[in-house]
Amino acid sequence: MSARSGGEPLWWVRPIVEDVIREDQGTPFAGTHAAMVEHIARLHRRTGVQYAATELKSPEARS
Numbered sequence: 001m002s003a004r005s006g007g008e009p010l011w012w013v014r015p016i017v018e019d020v021i022r023e024d025q026g027t028p029f030a031g032t033h034a035a036m037v038e039h040i041a042r043l044h045r046r047t048g049v050q051y052a053a054t055e056l057k058s059p060e061a062r063s
Helices: 033-047
Strands: 008-017 027-030 050-055
Touching (some): 008 033
Antiparallel strands (some): 008 027, 008 050
């Protein structure tokens, strides 16, 4: 089960800088998988930097 915000899955979106995923520069994003892909594609077009996203799991799923 995933963490949710307003019924949408939560994603941790972070840039990939020099082939390293920068966890310290991550930001949350709430939306469907398709919306998240659209979001990181828009970020890539705007900044020229690639992004990675991971769905955040709910606290219950982590235990």
